[in-house]
Amino acid sequence: MTADPHPALTTAFTRKFKVRHPVVQTGMGYVSYPPLVAATAEAGGLGILASATMTYDELALAVTAVKKATDKPFAVNLRADAPDAAERIELMGREGVTVASFAQAPKKDLIKRAHDLGMLVVPSIGAKRHAQKVAEWGVDGVIVQGGEGGGHTGSIPTTLLLPQVTDVLRGTDVTVIAAGGFFDGRGLVAALAYGADAIAMGTRFLLTSDSPVGRAVKEVYLAADVNGTVVSKEVDGVAHRVLATDFVKRLEQRSVVARYPRAIANAMKFRKISGTSLPDMVREGLAMKKSQSLTWPQVLMAANTPMLLKAAMVDGRPEFGVMASGQVVGVIDDLPSCQELIDGIVTQASGILRELGS
Template sequence: MNKITELFNIKYPIVQGGMIWVSGWKLASAVSNAGGLGLIGAGSMYPDVLREHIQKCKKATDKPFGVNVPMLYPDIEEIMNIIVEEEVKIVFTSAGNPKTWTSFLKEQGITVVHVVSSVKFALKAEAAGVDAVVCEGFEAGGHNGREETTTFTLIPMVREQVKIPVIAAGGIGTGRGMLAAMTLGANGVQIGSRFAATIESSAHDNFKKTIVDVKDGDTHLTLKELAPVRLVKNRFYERVQELYQNNPSIEDIKELLGRARAKKGMFEGDLDEGELEIGQIAGLIHEIKSAGDVIADIMKEFNEVKLELNSL
């Protein structure tokens, strides 16, 4: 048994990223039913909407699934209470101090995983008592670490320092990538972008098509003054770059960003003025398929490449 499959009681050490506007109950249950760990992305849900997704996910799968909670959330207390009331067994926390909620969740018998972007934060998460860490490299989509450490260097550095299981994230979407991450010391992988471009993803079809069309160099990490985010280079991205030419204040940047920019792009399909968050791995995503097929493909390639390497 692998440490991650054992921790979550799943078949394969594959976790689906709990992405905003993308990871609803349909995607989470499909990933869990296929042998991975599905996550509902609470970051774009009002409390009552999250409750509804948890309840629907329970009906759609009898396998383990979890909820991803960005701790910048305004209704965080209500969200955590719903998670406890609905008897969710696994919670991934991100964008905040793991100390704040870990002991509360652990007291409820919940497995807690925290997302980090550096060795320093991995050690803090371990000290806070989490069960595992997701180490997310610079290649990842969505919100990202300011350090710009790549997955290839982050994983072995964290592995050297912590005793808890390590899940690699950022730039992984194939069996080959999964094997590479595990060779570097990860016990499992978290995959976001590849699952964003699936049939069950709640992303808008325009956004899914964009993911398939993205080539290397078509995304860029920006908005570091607020929270670093990797975006597709569309008209909104160009406006951000134009603003940077004028040495803007944080208030100027916030004003341009406005409200619900990510919803506009990823959920409503506005490819010009929306915020389109996706990882560098999008250059390897060539078609939209079911989450189950994605997992089957990843495991097939993982096992084939492992055999190839054994022959070396």
């Protein structure tokens, strides 16, 4: 445990979310499993369990596993447009999960349901107008992800997006969590200076010894430099930052006609693995089309994504899958435990803050 953290590291986030340190581990599909989430919680941060790639029953088992490993608060991330989102919220409430995290803005009824069950609600946003909207709807916090972040991302850098959001949310009770490009104590201090209350990291937590990702796949990440990612729309039809592997380069070069048969095949594979019925897949596609303003070809490509992620992150075959990654991958060269990572961030940030105050 970090000794004597600087008083400035006790923030609105640590008080509201009841954790020791203003550090969040993001919900990454096939990565943010119980061991990583529990290790983050035990180290004093907020771990987020990723449920978008889990069935309802798998989520129930995962929540139980986290609770067995830690008694600290943790979050569950889910898709606001999932057909069973309300049922998952009910499960989380019964199990005492304290935070509901959403990849997109949840509707007002989901926010109310989560609040009624005693949960804090935190969506991810990528634009100032989105922050304004969800604040009006009554969310408790926002994860503000700049363009440097991995997975689905926008084009505005964190250094420009974050101050816009903190300015527009000033005077509200909405907690701001900065994401995109963070990996150490210097970034935490910078985020606080911009008005944020905490930082969130995905790639940095993926590259820890507590992450379930296989060593061979981690080595691919560690070998990447700061130019080793690409924002592609060929993965699922919308902007997605991933490692610039040979597989992704081939996706970029494939003709439109050639993309869809693979997408259909992978969607059917995911349906079989997840146990999702065909009618549910159609309903989910309709919800995605409406909530994300996707075309039908983009919906089809989005259905392809879970299998492409699984091929690399679970099956350990990066040559046949995609690996979401932030640009920060290029400055990471080690695999600490979550405890070592968070302790190091807090120690470095505390030292900087004391130097600035002297």
